[in-house]
Amino acid sequence: METSSAPMLHSNSAAVPKITCVRKLSESLINLNNNSNNIPSTYAYHTETTALDLDPLHNPIPTIDLSLLTSSNPHHKSKAVQQLGKACQEWGFFMVVNHGIPEDLMRAVIEVSHEFFNLAEEEKPEFEPQNVLDPIRYGTSFNTAKDKVFCWRDFLKLFVHPQFHCPDKPHAFREVLLEYCERSRQVVRKLLKGISQSLGLEECEMDKALELDSGLQIFVANLYPVCPNPEIAMGIAPHSDHGLLTLLIQNEVGGLQIQHDGEWINVNAPPNSILVNTADHLEIYSNGKYKSVVHRAVVNNEKTRISIAIANGPSADTIVCPAASKEGSGAGAPNYVPMKYKEYLLSQQSNQLNGKASLKRIQIRDH
Ligand SMILES: O=C(O)CCC(=O)C(=O)O
Numbered sequence: 001m002e003t004s005s006a007p008m009l010h011s012n013s014a015a016v017p018k019i020t021c022v023r024k025l026s027e028s029l030i031n032l033n034n035n036s037n038n039i040p041s042t043y044a045y046h047t048e049t050t051a052l053d054l055d056p057l058h059n060p061i062p063t064i065d066l067s068l069l070t071s072s073n074p075h076h077k078s079k080a081v082q083q084l085g086k087a088c089q090e091w092g093f094f095m096v097v098n099h100g101i102p103e104d105l106m107r108a109v110i111e112v113s114h115e116f117f118n119l120a121e122e123e124k125p126e127f128e129p130q131n132v133l134d135p136i137r138y139g140t141s142f143n144t145a146k147d148k149v150f151c152w153r154d155f156l157k158l159f160v161h162p163q164f165h166c167p168d169k170p171h172a173f174r175e176v177l178l179e180y181c182e183r184s185r186q187v188v189r190k191l192l193k194g195i196s197q198s199l200g201l202e203e204c205e206m207d208k209a210l211e212l213d214s215g216l217q218i219f220v221a222n223l224y225p226v227c228p229n230p231e232i233a234m235g236i237a238p239h240s241d242h243g244l245l246t247l248l249i250q251n252e253v254g255g256l257q258i259q260h261d262g263e264w265i266n267v268n269a270p271p272n273s274i275l276v277n278t279a280d281h282l283e284i285y286s287n288g289k290y291k292s293v294v295h296r297a298v299v300n301n302e303k304t305r306i307s308i309a310i311a312n313g314p315s316a317d318t319i320v321c322p323a324a325s326k327e328g329s330g331a332g333a334p335n336y337v338p339m340k341y342k343e344y345l346l347s348q349q350s351n352q353l354n355g356k357a358s359l360k361r362i363q364i365r366d367h
C-alpha cells in the first residue's frame with residue numbers, strides 16, 4: 001500500500017516511508033478503517049507523554065493583565081511589571097488577558113491557516129527540500145533531514161517582519177495575517193518594555209539593544225491531525241524557542257505541555273487568552289535570569305489541533321549579548337557567547353529539536 005498519500009505502514013515492512021504530510025497520512029490511516037491503522041515506525045516516539053492537570057479553579061500559571069501593564073496609574077503598572085518579572089523567572093510562561101486583540105481576528109487567523117493546510121498539496125509552496133531560512137516554508141515534522149523520529153505535525157513558517165511574506169492562497173490569508181501579526185507585535189513590544197523594567201533596565205533599553213523596530217517575527221501555523229496512536233506519537237518534541245517571546249493561540253483543542261519544576265504540565269488556555277513563553281534570547285539577554293521554558297505538544301485521536309505560534313526575536317543582524325542590569329541581576333560575567341540572532345536561528349533550525357541543545361552550545365557556564 002505504498003502511494004504518495006499512503007506511506008508504507010510499519011507492521012509488515014522495515015522500508016522507510018516516503019515523507020509526506022501528516023494530514024494525508026492521518027487521512028489514509030483513518031480511511032483504512034480496520035484494526036491495523038498503526039502509525040509508521042518513523043513516528044513512534046518512545047517517551048512518557050502523560051502530564052499533570054492543574055486544578056482550573058486554582059490555576060497557578062501566572063496571568064498578566066496587559067491593560068495594567070500599560071496603565072497610566074504608576075502603582076498598577078509597577079505591580080504588573082513585578083508580576084511579569086516573577087512569571088518570567090518562576091515559570092517562563094504566562095497567559096495574557098486584556099491584550100486588545102479582537103477574538104474574531106484570533107478565530108480568523110486559525111480558520112484561514114486551516115484552509116491553507118486543506119488546500120491540495122499541488123497548490124502549496126514546495127514541500128522539500130528547502131533552506132531553513134526561506135521566508136515561506138511549508139513542511140512536516142521539524143527538520144526531516146535530521147529528525148530521528150518524526151513529529152506528528154505539518155507546519156507553515158512565514159517571516160512576517162520586518163518584511164512580510166505570505167502565500168497567495170487562500171484568498172483572505174494576507175489580509176488576516178497582516179493584521180494579526182501587527183497586533184501581536186504591539187502586544188509583544190509592550191510585554192518586552194515591562195520585562196526590560198523588571199530586569200532593572202530602562203523601559204526602552206531592550207528595544208534599543210536588540211533593535212526591536214526591525215525585530216524578526218516568524219509566524220508558525222502548526223497542524224496536528226488526528227492520530228490513531230497518540231500515546232506513542234509526539235506533535236512537537238520538547239524544545240525551547242529561539243526568540244525572545246512566543247505568543248500562542250489554538251483552536252479549541254489542547255495539547256501544549258510545559259516543563260515546570262521537573263514535571264510536564266498540561267496547559268489549558270482560558271478562552272480568548274494568549275499563551276506566552278519565554279525563549280532562548282530572553283534567557284541570553286537576561287544572562288540566565290529568565291530561563292527559556294521547555295515545552296512540547298501532544299496529539300489526540302479525536303480532533304485535529306491547530307496552533308498559531310508567533311516567534312518574536314531581536315533584529316536578525318543584532319549580536320545579542322547579556323545586558324548589564326542596574327540592579328546587578330544581569331551584571332557580572334556574561335554566561336552566553338555573543339552571537340548574531342540570524343546565526344543562532346540558522347543553527348537551531350538546521351538541527352533536530354532537542355530540548356535546550358541549541359542554547360547549551362553557546363552557554364559558557366551553568367548558573
Ligand atoms: O502547538 C503547540 O502548542 C506548540 C507549538 C510550538 O511549540 C512551536 O511552534 O514552537
Ligand SMILES: [Fe+2]
Binds near residue numbers: 240241246295309
Ligand atoms: Fe515552541
